[in-house]
Amino acid sequence: MDYIRAFIVGGTMCLIGQILMDKTKLTPARILVSFVTAGVILGALGIYEPIYKYGKAGASVPLPGFGYALAKGAIKDVEKYGLIGAFTGGLKATAAGVSAAIFFGYIMALVSKPRTKK
16 A cells, blocks of 8 residues: 555656646756755645655655755754754755765766767
């Protein structure tokens, strides 16, 4: 059942992104930034938490999940360290994911033959 819920939540996010790409003049970069921002706002308002608990990986892996992790880390560190936690909390909460993306991106660049589009 976890797989089905993750598919529903993650698939809905992908569907929203595809509709935005097809029906608006927004660039993919703007859509990506909008998804991260939406995750931050929904996380700060406490709306993303139930979505995360229901969809698990379907909600934590896509870009709104990254924004949610930023907001959650910042809120946690603000409670613990005050204003400085607003800057350090999000970085600490997402450091492993960002590091993994950089590392595996580098490995893939070494293994494959990257080239520019024509």
